[in-house]
Amino acid sequence: MRRHCTTVRSVGLVTGTGLLHNKVAVVTGAGSGLGREYALALAAHGARVVVNDFGAAVTGEQRSPGAAGQVVSEIVSLGGQAAANTADVSQWGGAESIIDTAITSFGRLDIVINNAGINRPSSLVDLSEHDVDAQLGVHLKGTLAVSHFAAAYWHQAGVQPHRAIVNTTSAVGLHPTAGGGVYGAAKSAIAALTVSHAQELARLGVRVNAVAPCARTRMVKESPAVLALMPDATGFDRHAPEHVAPLVVYLASSLCRFTGRVFAIEGPDVAVYSAVGVAQHWSTTDAWSVEALADALADAD
Template sequence: MTTDDFEGRVAVITGAGRGLGRSYALALAARGAKVVVNDPGSSVDGGASTEDAAGSVVAEIRAAGGEAIADRASVTDPAGVQAMVDATLEAFGRVDILINNAGILRDRSFHKVDLDDVLAVLDVHLTGTLRCTHAVWPLMRDQGYGRVLFTSSQNGTYGNFGQAGYATAKAAVLGLMKVLAIEGASKGVHTNTIVPVARSRMTEGTIIGDQQDAESLPPESVTAGVLYLVGEDAPNGVILNAGGGAFSTTELPETRGVFLGRDAQPEDVRAHWDEIRAGGYVDVLENGPAQFTKFLGMARGEA
Protein backbone atom coordinates (compact mmCIF):
# COMPACT_ATOMS: atom_id res chain seq x y z
CA MET A 1 0.00 0.00 0.00
CA THR A 2 1.42 3.37 -1.02
CA THR A 3 1.80 5.90 1.77
CA ASP A 4 0.54 9.37 0.92
CA ASP A 5 3.38 11.51 2.23
CA PHE A 6 3.19 15.27 1.69
CA GLU A 7 6.61 16.13 3.08
CA GLY A 8 7.86 19.27 1.35
CA ARG A 9 4.55 20.02 -0.37
CA VAL A 10 2.79 23.35 0.09
CA ALA A 11 -1.01 23.38 0.28
CA VAL A 12 -3.35 26.37 0.12
CA ILE A 13 -6.84 25.64 1.44
CA THR A 14 -9.66 28.17 1.24
CA GLY A 15 -12.42 28.10 3.83
CA ALA A 16 -10.14 26.10 6.11
CA GLY A 17 -11.10 27.66 9.43
CA ARG A 18 -13.81 25.15 10.30
CA GLY A 19 -15.42 21.87 9.33
CA LEU A 20 -14.22 20.21 6.17
CA GLY A 21 -11.43 22.67 5.40
CA ARG A 22 -10.06 22.45 8.92
CA SER A 23 -10.02 18.66 8.68
CA TYR A 24 -8.12 18.81 5.37
CA ALA A 25 -5.60 21.27 6.79
CA LEU A 26 -4.89 19.25 9.92
CA ALA A 27 -4.51 16.01 7.96
CA LEU A 28 -2.17 17.48 5.35
CA ALA A 29 -0.02 19.11 8.02
CA ALA A 30 0.15 15.84 9.96
CA ARG A 31 1.54 14.19 6.83
CA GLY A 32 4.24 16.81 6.35
CA ALA A 33 2.68 19.50 4.17
CA LYS A 34 3.17 23.18 4.82
CA VAL A 35 -0.32 24.64 4.93
CA VAL A 36 -1.82 28.03 4.20
CA VAL A 37 -5.09 28.23 6.12
CA ASN A 38 -7.35 30.72 4.38
CA ASP A 39 -10.56 31.85 6.03
CA PRO A 40 -12.00 35.35 6.50
CA GLY A 41 -14.02 34.07 9.45
CA SER A 42 -17.37 34.97 7.94
CA SER A 43 -20.78 33.60 8.86
CA VAL A 44 -22.57 30.96 6.78
CA ASP A 45 -24.23 33.62 4.62
CA GLY A 46 -20.96 35.48 4.10
CA GLY A 47 -21.59 38.15 6.73
CA ALA A 48 -18.93 39.63 8.95
CA SER A 49 -17.63 37.82 12.02
CA THR A 50 -15.07 38.59 14.70
CA GLU A 51 -13.86 34.99 14.92
CA ASP A 52 -10.27 34.32 13.85
CA ALA A 53 -11.00 30.90 12.38
CA ALA A 54 -7.82 30.75 10.32
CA GLY A 55 -5.61 31.66 13.26
CA SER A 56 -7.19 28.98 15.43
CA VAL A 57 -6.43 26.22 12.92
CA VAL A 58 -2.87 27.45 12.44
CA ALA A 59 -2.41 27.29 16.20
CA GLU A 60 -3.63 23.68 16.20
CA ILE A 61 -1.22 22.74 13.43
CA ARG A 62 1.75 24.40 15.11
CA ALA A 63 0.90 22.85 18.46
CA ALA A 64 1.12 19.45 16.78
CA GLY A 65 4.54 20.29 15.32
CA GLY A 66 3.41 21.29 11.83
CA GLU A 67 4.05 24.37 9.70
CA ALA A 68 1.25 26.73 8.73
CA ILE A 69 0.38 30.36 8.16
CA ALA A 70 -2.99 32.07 8.29
CA ASP A 71 -4.60 34.10 5.54
CA ARG A 72 -7.81 36.01 6.09
CA ALA A 73 -8.60 37.21 2.56
CA SER A 74 -11.97 36.62 0.96
CA VAL A 75 -11.90 34.65 -2.28
CA THR A 76 -14.19 37.37 -3.65
CA ASP A 77 -11.34 39.92 -3.44
CA PRO A 78 -8.92 39.69 -6.40
CA ALA A 79 -6.22 41.69 -4.62
CA GLY A 80 -6.64 39.58 -1.50
CA VAL A 81 -6.29 36.35 -3.47
CA GLN A 82 -3.10 37.56 -5.11
CA ALA A 83 -1.75 38.68 -1.75
CA MET A 84 -2.48 35.20 -0.38
CA VAL A 85 -0.46 33.60 -3.17
CA ASP A 86 2.36 36.12 -2.69
CA ALA A 87 2.43 35.40 1.06
CA THR A 88 2.56 31.67 0.34
CA LEU A 89 5.54 32.10 -1.96
CA GLU A 90 7.30 34.33 0.55
CA ALA A 91 6.79 31.86 3.38
CA PHE A 92 7.23 28.54 1.58
CA GLY A 93 8.58 29.24 -1.91
CA ARG A 94 6.01 27.33 -3.98
CA VAL A 95 2.41 26.15 -4.28
CA ASP A 96 1.80 22.44 -4.92
CA ILE A 97 -1.80 22.00 -3.83
CA LEU A 98 -4.87 24.22 -3.98
CA ILE A 99 -8.08 23.07 -2.33
CA ASN A 100 -11.03 25.32 -3.19
CA ASN A 101 -13.31 24.81 -0.21
CA ALA A 102 -14.70 28.27 0.61
CA GLY A 103 -18.45 28.62 0.47
CA ILE A 104 -21.54 30.47 1.68
CA LEU A 105 -25.27 29.83 1.57
CA ARG A 106 -28.20 32.14 0.88
CA ASP A 107 -31.06 29.77 0.15
CA ARG A 108 -34.49 30.80 -1.05
CA SER A 109 -36.89 29.56 -3.70
CA PHE A 110 -36.21 31.02 -7.13
CA HIS A 111 -39.38 33.13 -7.36
CA LYS A 112 -38.56 34.80 -4.03
CA VAL A 113 -34.77 35.04 -4.07
CA ASP A 114 -32.99 38.36 -4.48
CA LEU A 115 -30.63 38.09 -7.45
CA ASP A 116 -27.96 39.89 -5.43
CA ASP A 117 -27.95 36.90 -3.08
CA VAL A 118 -27.61 34.49 -6.01
CA LEU A 119 -24.71 36.51 -7.39
CA ALA A 120 -23.04 36.62 -3.97
CA VAL A 121 -23.15 32.83 -3.77
CA LEU A 122 -21.76 32.53 -7.30
CA ASP A 123 -18.98 34.98 -6.43
CA VAL A 124 -17.70 32.73 -3.66
CA HIS A 125 -18.30 29.22 -5.00
CA LEU A 126 -17.64 29.78 -8.70
CA THR A 127 -15.78 33.04 -9.27
CA GLY A 128 -13.76 32.57 -6.08
CA THR A 129 -12.69 29.15 -7.32
CA LEU A 130 -11.74 30.69 -10.66
CA ARG A 131 -9.76 33.49 -8.99
CA CYS A 132 -7.75 31.23 -6.72
CA THR A 133 -7.07 28.64 -9.38
CA HIS A 134 -6.07 31.23 -11.98
CA ALA A 135 -3.65 32.79 -9.49
CA VAL A 136 -1.73 29.54 -8.89
CA TRP A 137 -2.10 27.92 -12.31
CA PRO A 138 0.98 29.51 -13.93
CA LEU A 139 3.10 28.54 -10.92
CA MET A 140 2.04 24.92 -11.13
CA ARG A 141 2.56 24.75 -14.88
CA ASP A 142 6.03 26.28 -14.63
CA GLN A 143 7.16 23.87 -11.90
CA GLY A 144 5.67 20.89 -13.73
CA TYR A 145 3.50 19.80 -10.81
CA GLY A 146 0.23 20.78 -9.23
CA ARG A 147 -2.89 19.38 -7.64
CA VAL A 148 -6.08 21.44 -7.80
CA LEU A 149 -9.26 20.36 -6.05
CA PHE A 150 -12.72 21.82 -6.57
CA THR A 151 -15.69 21.30 -4.26
CA SER A 152 -19.04 20.43 -5.78
CA SER A 153 -22.27 19.13 -4.32
CA GLN A 154 -24.93 16.54 -4.98
CA ASN A 155 -27.25 19.52 -5.24
CA GLY A 156 -25.25 20.78 -8.19
CA THR A 157 -25.55 17.41 -9.90
CA TYR A 158 -29.15 16.56 -9.03
CA GLY A 159 -30.71 19.81 -7.79
CA ASN A 160 -32.35 20.87 -4.54
CA PHE A 161 -35.22 23.19 -3.73
CA GLY A 162 -34.21 26.76 -2.90
CA GLN A 163 -30.60 26.50 -4.05
CA ALA A 164 -30.52 28.12 -7.49
CA GLY A 165 -27.30 30.01 -6.84
CA TYR A 166 -25.53 27.25 -4.95
CA ALA A 167 -26.48 24.49 -7.39
CA THR A 168 -25.55 26.64 -10.39
CA ALA A 169 -22.09 27.27 -8.98
CA LYS A 170 -21.53 23.66 -7.99
CA ALA A 171 -22.53 22.41 -11.44
CA ALA A 172 -20.38 25.04 -13.15
CA VAL A 173 -17.17 24.00 -11.39
CA LEU A 174 -17.56 20.53 -12.92
CA GLY A 175 -17.24 21.99 -16.40
CA LEU A 176 -14.22 24.03 -15.31
CA MET A 177 -12.63 20.93 -13.81
CA LYS A 178 -13.02 18.99 -17.06
CA VAL A 179 -11.32 21.79 -19.02
CA LEU A 180 -8.42 22.17 -16.59
CA ALA A 181 -7.90 18.41 -16.35
CA ILE A 182 -7.36 18.43 -20.12
CA GLU A 183 -5.21 21.57 -20.20
CA GLY A 184 -3.04 20.70 -17.21
CA ALA A 185 -2.33 17.04 -17.94
CA SER A 186 0.77 17.61 -20.08
CA LYS A 187 2.25 19.90 -17.42
CA GLY A 188 1.78 17.53 -14.49
CA VAL A 189 -1.16 19.50 -13.10
CA HIS A 190 -4.16 17.37 -12.10
CA THR A 191 -7.58 18.81 -11.35
CA ASN A 192 -10.31 16.87 -9.55
CA THR A 193 -13.54 17.49 -7.66
CA ILE A 194 -14.69 16.34 -4.25
CA VAL A 195 -18.39 16.07 -3.39
CA PRO A 196 -18.53 15.93 0.42
CA VAL A 197 -21.40 14.10 2.09
CA ALA A 198 -20.83 15.37 5.59
CA ARG A 199 -21.90 17.46 8.52
CA SER A 200 -20.95 21.10 8.14
CA ARG A 201 -22.36 24.53 8.88
CA MET A 202 -23.94 24.51 5.41
CA THR A 203 -25.60 21.09 5.66
CA GLU A 204 -26.91 21.27 9.22
CA GLY A 205 -30.61 21.99 9.08
CA THR A 206 -30.78 21.42 5.31
CA ILE A 207 -29.62 18.03 4.03
CA ILE A 208 -28.67 16.57 7.40
CA GLY A 209 -31.58 16.40 9.78
CA ASP A 210 -31.13 14.80 13.18
CA GLN A 211 -28.11 14.45 15.45
CA GLN A 212 -27.67 10.76 14.68
CA ASP A 213 -27.30 11.53 10.97
CA ALA A 214 -24.81 14.27 11.78
CA GLU A 215 -22.69 11.95 13.91
CA SER A 216 -22.63 9.37 11.12
CA LEU A 217 -21.23 11.89 8.64
CA PRO A 218 -18.36 13.76 10.34
CA PRO A 219 -16.24 16.05 8.15
CA GLU A 220 -13.20 13.90 8.91
CA SER A 221 -14.79 11.03 6.95
CA VAL A 222 -14.28 12.99 3.71
CA THR A 223 -10.60 13.72 4.27
CA ALA A 224 -9.13 10.42 3.07
CA GLY A 225 -10.67 11.01 -0.35
CA VAL A 226 -9.39 14.57 -0.47
CA LEU A 227 -5.83 13.57 0.37
CA TYR A 228 -5.91 10.92 -2.34
CA LEU A 229 -7.09 13.47 -4.92
CA VAL A 230 -4.25 15.87 -4.07
CA GLY A 231 -1.54 13.22 -3.71
CA GLU A 232 1.26 12.44 -6.14
CA ASP A 233 -0.58 9.49 -7.71
CA ALA A 234 -3.90 11.34 -7.95
CA PRO A 235 -6.20 10.69 -10.89
CA ASN A 236 -7.19 13.54 -13.17
CA GLY A 237 -10.63 14.87 -13.98
CA VAL A 238 -12.71 12.76 -11.59
CA ILE A 239 -15.66 13.53 -9.34
CA LEU A 240 -15.32 11.71 -6.02
CA ASN A 241 -18.21 11.51 -3.56
CA ALA A 242 -17.12 10.87 0.02
CA GLY A 243 -18.73 10.72 3.42
CA GLY A 244 -19.31 8.51 6.42
CA GLY A 245 -16.67 6.04 5.25
CA ALA A 246 -18.29 5.51 1.84
CA PHE A 247 -16.81 6.53 -1.51
CA SER A 248 -18.16 6.60 -5.07
CA THR A 249 -17.50 8.44 -8.30
CA THR A 250 -20.01 10.36 -10.36
CA GLU A 251 -19.71 9.71 -14.07
CA LEU A 252 -21.45 11.68 -16.81
CA PRO A 253 -22.97 9.03 -19.07
CA GLU A 254 -24.94 9.68 -22.23
CA THR A 255 -27.53 7.34 -23.72
CA ARG A 256 -26.62 5.63 -26.97
CA GLY A 257 -29.27 7.63 -28.80
CA VAL A 258 -30.94 7.14 -32.16
CA PHE A 259 -30.36 8.59 -35.61
CA LEU A 260 -33.54 10.21 -36.98
CA GLY A 261 -32.08 11.89 -40.05
CA ARG A 262 -31.02 15.45 -40.74
CA ASP A 263 -34.56 16.43 -41.74
CA ALA A 264 -36.09 15.17 -38.47
CA GLN A 265 -39.17 17.01 -37.24
CA PRO A 266 -40.39 17.63 -33.66
CA GLU A 267 -42.96 14.88 -34.18
CA ASP A 268 -40.13 12.42 -34.90
CA VAL A 269 -38.37 13.35 -31.67
CA ARG A 270 -41.62 12.91 -29.74
CA ALA A 271 -42.32 9.55 -31.36
CA HIS A 272 -38.86 8.20 -30.51
CA TRP A 273 -38.53 9.84 -27.10
CA ASP A 274 -38.47 6.59 -25.11
CA GLU A 275 -35.83 5.17 -27.43
CA ILE A 276 -33.74 8.33 -27.20
CA ARG A 277 -33.80 8.13 -23.42
CA ALA A 278 -33.41 4.36 -23.19
CA GLY A 279 -30.87 3.23 -20.63
CA GLY A 280 -28.81 0.09 -20.53
CA TYR A 281 -26.06 0.97 -22.95
CA VAL A 282 -24.53 4.34 -22.18
CA ASP A 283 -21.46 6.22 -23.31
CA VAL A 284 -19.12 7.84 -20.80
CA LEU A 285 -17.48 10.57 -22.83
CA GLU A 286 -13.98 11.75 -21.99
CA ASN A 287 -14.45 15.32 -23.22
CA GLY A 288 -16.69 17.63 -25.25
CA PRO A 289 -15.17 16.83 -28.66
CA ALA A 290 -15.88 13.13 -28.02
CA GLN A 291 -19.59 13.88 -28.28
CA PHE A 292 -19.09 15.57 -31.64
CA THR A 293 -17.19 12.51 -32.82
CA LYS A 294 -20.00 10.25 -31.64
CA PHE A 295 -22.72 12.24 -33.38
CA LEU A 296 -20.67 12.60 -36.54
CA GLY A 297 -20.29 8.82 -36.62
CA MET A 298 -24.04 8.36 -36.21
CA ALA A 299 -24.72 10.88 -38.98
CA ARG A 300 -22.38 8.95 -41.26
CA GLY A 301 -24.02 5.66 -40.40
CA GLU A 302 -20.90 4.42 -38.63
CA ALA A 303 -22.62 3.63 -35.35
Protein backbone atom coordinates (compact mmCIF):
# COMPACT_ATOMS: atom_id res chain seq x y z
CA MET A 1 0.00 0.00 0.00
CA ARG A 2 1.33 3.44 -0.92
CA ARG A 3 0.74 6.17 1.64
CA HIS A 4 1.48 9.88 1.56
CA CYS A 5 2.26 12.18 4.46
CA THR A 6 3.61 15.66 5.03
CA THR A 7 6.43 16.36 7.47
CA VAL A 8 8.03 19.50 8.84
CA ARG A 9 11.79 19.43 9.37
CA SER A 10 12.91 20.94 12.69
CA VAL A 11 15.81 23.38 12.69
CA GLY A 12 18.39 23.80 15.44
CA LEU A 13 19.02 21.69 18.51
CA VAL A 14 16.58 20.50 21.11
CA THR A 15 18.19 21.16 24.47
CA GLY A 16 17.19 19.36 27.65
CA THR A 17 14.36 17.46 26.00
CA GLY A 18 13.79 15.69 22.72
CA LEU A 19 12.97 12.35 21.18
CA LEU A 20 16.49 11.08 21.89
CA HIS A 21 17.12 12.93 25.15
CA ASN A 22 19.86 11.25 27.23
CA LYS A 23 20.63 8.80 24.41
CA VAL A 24 24.19 8.31 23.19
CA ALA A 25 24.70 7.61 19.50
CA VAL A 26 27.69 6.57 17.41
CA VAL A 27 27.75 7.51 13.71
CA THR A 28 30.53 6.14 11.53
CA GLY A 29 31.62 8.00 8.42
CA ALA A 30 30.04 11.14 9.85
CA GLY A 31 32.49 13.75 8.62
CA SER A 32 30.48 14.65 5.52
CA GLY A 33 27.46 13.75 3.42
CA LEU A 34 24.85 11.42 4.87
CA GLY A 35 26.81 10.68 8.04
CA ARG A 36 27.12 14.36 8.86
CA GLU A 37 23.39 14.84 8.34
CA TYR A 38 22.66 11.88 10.61
CA ALA A 39 24.92 13.23 13.35
CA LEU A 40 23.34 16.69 13.20
CA ALA A 41 19.81 15.28 13.19
CA LEU A 42 20.47 12.93 16.11
CA ALA A 43 21.91 15.84 18.09
CA ALA A 44 18.95 18.02 17.14
CA HIS A 45 16.69 15.43 18.76
CA GLY A 46 18.69 15.43 21.99
CA ALA A 47 21.28 12.69 21.52
CA ARG A 48 24.91 13.00 22.49
CA VAL A 49 26.89 11.92 19.45
CA VAL A 50 30.22 10.26 18.74
CA VAL A 51 31.23 11.53 15.30
CA ASN A 52 33.54 8.98 13.71
CA ASP A 53 35.34 9.68 10.46
CA PHE A 54 38.68 8.35 9.26
CA GLY A 55 38.99 11.38 7.00
CA ALA A 56 39.59 9.46 3.80
CA ALA A 57 38.59 10.19 0.23
CA VAL A 58 35.79 8.22 -1.44
CA THR A 59 38.33 5.56 -2.43
CA GLY A 60 39.51 5.20 1.17
CA GLU A 61 42.83 6.93 0.53
CA GLN A 62 44.28 10.46 0.83
CA ARG A 63 43.53 10.81 4.50
CA SER A 64 42.64 14.21 6.01
CA PRO A 65 41.38 13.45 9.53
CA GLY A 66 39.89 16.84 10.45
CA ALA A 67 36.35 16.13 9.24
CA ALA A 68 35.08 14.52 12.46
CA GLY A 69 36.24 17.45 14.55
CA GLN A 70 34.52 19.93 12.25
CA VAL A 71 31.16 18.20 12.66
CA VAL A 72 31.66 18.05 16.42
CA SER A 73 32.28 21.80 16.38
CA GLU A 74 29.03 22.32 14.46
CA ILE A 75 27.05 20.33 17.01
CA VAL A 76 28.67 22.03 19.99
CA SER A 77 28.18 25.50 18.49
CA LEU A 78 24.45 24.77 18.33
CA GLY A 79 24.31 23.69 21.95
CA GLY A 80 24.71 19.93 21.53
CA GLN A 81 27.21 17.46 22.91
CA ALA A 82 29.55 15.48 20.68
CA ALA A 83 32.95 13.78 20.65
CA ALA A 84 35.22 13.06 17.70
CA ASN A 85 36.80 9.74 16.79
CA THR A 86 39.07 9.25 13.76
CA ALA A 87 39.53 5.47 13.85
CA ASP A 88 39.33 3.19 10.83
CA VAL A 89 36.22 0.98 11.11
CA SER A 90 37.91 -1.75 9.08
CA GLN A 91 40.45 -2.28 11.86
CA TRP A 92 39.27 -4.37 14.83
CA GLY A 93 40.98 -2.10 17.33
CA GLY A 94 39.65 0.96 15.54
CA ALA A 95 36.08 -0.29 15.82
CA GLU A 96 36.60 -0.99 19.51
CA SER A 97 37.90 2.54 20.06
CA ILE A 98 34.73 4.01 18.54
CA ILE A 99 32.55 2.28 21.12
CA ASP A 100 35.05 3.12 23.86
CA THR A 101 34.78 6.80 22.92
CA ALA A 102 31.04 6.70 23.58
CA ILE A 103 31.50 5.05 26.97
CA THR A 104 34.37 7.24 28.16
CA SER A 105 32.85 10.47 26.86
CA PHE A 106 29.20 9.96 27.76
CA GLY A 107 29.00 6.90 30.01
CA ARG A 108 26.72 4.76 27.86
CA LEU A 109 25.71 3.66 24.37
CA ASP A 110 22.21 3.42 22.92
CA ILE A 111 22.43 3.86 19.15
CA VAL A 112 24.86 2.78 16.43
CA ILE A 113 24.61 4.11 12.88
CA ASN A 114 26.92 2.08 10.61
CA ASN A 115 27.36 4.51 7.74
CA ALA A 116 31.07 4.48 6.79
CA GLY A 117 31.79 3.44 3.24
CA ILE A 118 34.17 3.72 0.31
CA ASN A 119 33.94 2.83 -3.36
CA ARG A 120 36.51 1.65 -5.89
CA PRO A 121 34.56 0.88 -9.05
CA SER A 122 36.15 -1.75 -11.23
CA SER A 123 35.17 -4.37 -13.76
CA LEU A 124 35.70 -8.00 -12.84
CA VAL A 125 38.54 -8.16 -15.35
CA ASP A 126 40.41 -5.19 -13.87
CA LEU A 127 39.71 -5.95 -10.19
CA SER A 128 42.65 -5.98 -7.78
CA GLU A 129 42.96 -7.83 -4.48
CA HIS A 130 43.68 -4.54 -2.73
CA ASP A 131 40.41 -3.04 -3.98
CA VAL A 132 38.47 -6.11 -2.82
CA ASP A 133 40.02 -6.06 0.64
CA ALA A 134 39.55 -2.31 1.07
CA GLN A 135 35.86 -2.30 0.16
CA LEU A 136 34.91 -5.44 2.08
CA GLY A 137 36.98 -4.14 4.99
CA VAL A 138 35.13 -0.85 5.39
CA HIS A 139 31.61 -1.97 4.47
CA LEU A 140 31.28 -5.54 5.69
CA LYS A 141 34.01 -5.95 8.30
CA GLY A 142 33.46 -2.40 9.54
CA THR A 143 29.75 -2.98 10.09
CA LEU A 144 30.47 -6.30 11.79
CA ALA A 145 33.24 -4.94 13.98
CA VAL A 146 31.44 -1.85 15.28
CA SER A 147 28.27 -3.88 15.87
CA HIS A 148 30.30 -6.55 17.66
CA PHE A 149 31.80 -4.16 20.18
CA ALA A 150 28.45 -2.44 20.69
CA ALA A 151 26.77 -5.80 21.32
CA ALA A 152 29.53 -6.83 23.72
CA TYR A 153 28.98 -3.65 25.73
CA TRP A 154 25.21 -4.12 25.78
CA HIS A 155 25.61 -7.74 26.86
CA GLN A 156 27.76 -6.64 29.78
CA ALA A 157 25.48 -3.71 30.68
CA GLY A 158 22.34 -5.87 30.76
CA VAL A 159 19.01 -5.70 28.98
CA GLN A 160 17.54 -2.26 28.36
CA PRO A 161 14.81 -1.22 25.92
CA HIS A 162 15.09 1.12 22.94
CA ARG A 163 18.60 0.35 21.77
CA ALA A 164 19.12 0.45 18.03
CA ILE A 165 21.53 -0.31 15.22
CA VAL A 166 20.95 1.21 11.78
CA ASN A 167 23.06 -0.28 9.00
CA THR A 168 23.60 1.04 5.48
CA THR A 169 22.85 -1.06 2.44
CA SER A 170 22.31 0.14 -1.13
CA ALA A 171 20.16 -0.31 -4.21
CA VAL A 172 23.34 -1.62 -5.83
CA GLY A 173 23.27 -4.50 -3.36
CA LEU A 174 19.51 -5.05 -3.38
CA HIS A 175 19.17 -4.76 -7.18
CA PRO A 176 22.56 -5.93 -8.53
CA THR A 177 23.76 -4.48 -11.82
CA ALA A 178 26.82 -4.89 -14.00
CA GLY A 179 29.72 -3.05 -12.44
CA GLY A 180 28.26 -3.21 -8.93
CA GLY A 181 30.81 -5.85 -8.09
CA VAL A 182 32.42 -5.78 -4.67
CA TYR A 183 30.51 -2.73 -3.44
CA GLY A 184 27.17 -4.34 -4.27
CA ALA A 185 28.19 -7.67 -2.75
CA ALA A 186 29.19 -5.97 0.50
CA LYS A 187 25.93 -4.02 0.65
CA SER A 188 23.91 -7.16 -0.03
CA ALA A 189 25.75 -8.91 2.79
CA ILE A 190 24.94 -6.02 5.13
CA ALA A 191 21.23 -6.50 4.41
CA ALA A 192 21.61 -10.15 5.41
CA LEU A 193 23.54 -9.19 8.55
CA THR A 194 20.72 -6.85 9.49
CA VAL A 195 18.20 -9.69 9.62
CA SER A 196 20.59 -12.01 11.45
CA HIS A 197 21.65 -9.44 14.04
CA ALA A 198 18.05 -8.36 14.64
CA GLN A 199 17.21 -11.91 15.69
CA GLU A 200 20.34 -12.29 17.81
CA LEU A 201 20.17 -8.97 19.65
CA ALA A 202 16.45 -8.80 20.37
CA ARG A 203 17.12 -10.40 23.76
CA LEU A 204 19.22 -7.35 24.69
CA GLY A 205 16.53 -4.85 23.70
CA VAL A 206 18.25 -3.95 20.43
CA ARG A 207 16.42 -3.33 17.17
CA VAL A 208 18.47 -3.68 13.99
CA ASN A 209 17.34 -2.20 10.67
CA ALA A 210 19.00 -0.96 7.50
CA VAL A 211 18.57 1.94 5.11
CA ALA A 212 19.25 2.07 1.38
CA PRO A 213 19.58 5.82 0.78
CA CYS A 214 19.36 7.49 -2.61
CA ALA A 215 21.07 10.87 -2.24
CA ARG A 216 23.58 13.13 -3.94
CA THR A 217 26.57 12.25 -1.79
CA ARG A 218 30.29 12.73 -2.26
CA MET A 219 30.45 9.19 -3.65
CA VAL A 220 27.71 9.91 -6.18
CA LYS A 221 29.38 13.14 -7.28
CA GLU A 222 32.45 11.14 -8.31
CA SER A 223 30.37 8.84 -10.53
CA PRO A 224 29.17 10.87 -13.55
CA ALA A 225 26.74 8.18 -14.71
CA VAL A 226 24.98 8.05 -11.34
CA LEU A 227 25.16 11.81 -10.82
CA ALA A 228 23.35 12.31 -14.12
CA LEU A 229 20.35 10.57 -12.55
CA MET A 230 20.31 13.11 -9.72
CA PRO A 231 20.40 16.56 -11.36
CA ASP A 232 20.44 19.71 -9.27
CA ALA A 233 16.91 20.79 -8.41
CA THR A 234 15.44 24.29 -8.61
CA GLY A 235 12.64 23.51 -6.15
CA PHE A 236 12.49 20.65 -3.68
CA ASP A 237 15.71 18.68 -4.03
CA ARG A 238 14.69 15.05 -3.57
CA HIS A 239 18.32 13.92 -3.59
CA ALA A 240 19.64 16.27 -0.89
CA PRO A 241 21.32 14.14 1.82
CA GLU A 242 19.44 15.83 4.67
CA HIS A 243 16.19 14.23 3.53
CA VAL A 244 17.46 10.79 4.57
CA ALA A 245 18.17 11.83 8.17
CA PRO A 246 14.56 11.76 9.49
CA LEU A 247 14.27 8.07 8.59
CA VAL A 248 17.49 7.28 10.43
CA VAL A 249 16.33 9.22 13.50
CA TYR A 250 13.02 7.37 13.41
CA LEU A 251 14.72 3.97 13.18
CA ALA A 252 16.98 4.94 16.09
CA SER A 253 14.12 6.11 18.29
CA SER A 254 11.53 4.48 20.52
CA LEU A 255 8.88 5.41 17.94
CA CYS A 256 10.13 2.60 15.70
CA ARG A 257 8.53 -0.83 16.11
CA PHE A 258 10.45 -2.52 13.28
CA THR A 259 13.46 -4.79 13.48
CA GLY A 260 15.23 -6.85 10.85
CA ARG A 261 13.85 -4.72 8.01
CA VAL A 262 15.41 -2.86 5.11
CA PHE A 263 14.08 0.58 4.17
CA ALA A 264 14.76 2.56 0.99
CA ILE A 265 14.43 6.33 0.84
CA GLU A 266 14.65 8.84 -2.00
CA GLY A 267 13.53 12.30 -0.96
CA PRO A 268 9.81 12.12 -0.17
CA ASP A 269 9.52 8.41 -1.03
CA VAL A 270 10.08 5.70 1.60
CA ALA A 271 9.74 1.96 0.97
CA VAL A 272 10.22 -1.16 3.07
CA TYR A 273 11.46 -4.36 1.49
CA SER A 274 9.71 -7.68 1.97
CA ALA A 275 11.64 -10.80 2.91
CA VAL A 276 13.01 -12.82 0.02
CA GLY A 277 10.79 -15.84 -0.66
CA VAL A 278 10.66 -18.81 -3.00
CA ALA A 279 9.43 -17.74 -6.43
CA GLN A 280 8.81 -21.20 -7.92
CA HIS A 281 9.15 -24.78 -6.75
CA TRP A 282 9.55 -28.18 -8.40
CA SER A 283 9.66 -31.66 -6.88
CA THR A 284 10.06 -35.22 -8.02
CA THR A 285 9.40 -38.63 -6.51
CA ASP A 286 13.05 -39.61 -6.60
CA ALA A 287 16.50 -38.14 -7.21
CA TRP A 288 16.73 -35.65 -10.06
CA SER A 289 18.49 -36.49 -13.29
CA VAL A 290 20.07 -33.78 -15.41
CA GLU A 291 17.53 -34.36 -18.17
CA ALA A 292 14.57 -34.26 -15.76
CA LEU A 293 15.80 -30.97 -14.33
CA ALA A 294 16.16 -29.54 -17.82
CA ASP A 295 12.58 -30.51 -18.63
CA ALA A 296 11.18 -29.19 -15.35
CA LEU A 297 13.00 -25.87 -15.61
CA ALA A 298 12.36 -25.30 -19.30
CA ASP A 299 9.52 -22.87 -18.65
CA ALA A 300 10.88 -21.33 -15.45
CA ASP A 301 10.81 -17.55 -15.13
